[in-house]
Amino acid sequence: MKDQQECDKILSEIKTDENVQKMKEYIQHGNVSTFEHCENVAKLSYEIDKRFSLHSDLKVLLTGAMLHDFYLYDWHEEGDGSHHLHGFRHAKRACENAKKYFSIDKETDHVIYSHMWPLNPERFPRSKEAWIVCFADKWVSLKESLFRKRK
Numbered sequence: 626m627k628d629q630q631e632c633d634k635i636l637s638e639i640k641t642d643e644n645v646q647k648m649k650e651y652i653q654h655g656n657v658s659t660f661e662h663c664e665n666v667a668k669l670s671y672e673i674d675k676r677f678s679l680h681s682d683l684k685v686l687l688t689g690a691m692l693h694d695f696y697l698y699d700w701h702e703e704g705d706g707s708h709h710l711h712g713f714r715h716a717k718r719a720c721e722n723a724k725k726y727f728s729i730d731k732e733t734d735h736v737i738y739s740h741m742w743p744l745n746p747e748r749f750p751r752s753k754e755a756w757i758v759c760f761a762d763k764w765v766s767l768k769e770s771l772f773r774k775r776k
């Protein structure tokens with residue numbers, strides 16, 4: 626409960642932002658929205674930090690996790706052509722949106738930018754916060770893809 630409150634306190638402004646709310650309109654995996662996916666990654670990132678006493682900067686960790694897929698389009702649809710190579714390109718788009726709508730620092734930017742490593746091999750995670758989100762994203766994505774919720 627205390628943990629939930631700590632996360633909510635850090636993320637409340639971001640999660641209620643109208644542009645972040647738009648992530649609810651896009652499907653990430655199976656029938657999980659991008660918003661829900663980012664929430665799951667933030668939750669797991671927090672749990673990893675606490676479980677292994679990593680003492681991360683929680684604002685950087687949670688903000689980076691919540692905005693790591695803040696690219697704001699449906700990657701299943703072709704769109705205007707900018708969705709091509711989604712896997713390679715979306716992290717950069719998420720960084721651009723994060724900077725456009727929030728004042729994020731360099732560390733948070735790096736968490737978002739490097740989260741698709743090793744698909745983008747040159748974007749090696751260089752902080753523990755970036756490593757945690759990079760790992761949490763892969764684990765959560767696998768779970769969301771394998772265990773689809775039945776409606």
Ligand SMILES: [Fe+2]
Binds near residue numbers: 693
């Ligand atoms: Fe991603």
Ligand SMILES: [Fe+2]
Binds near residue numbers: 662666
């Ligand atoms: Fe993701």
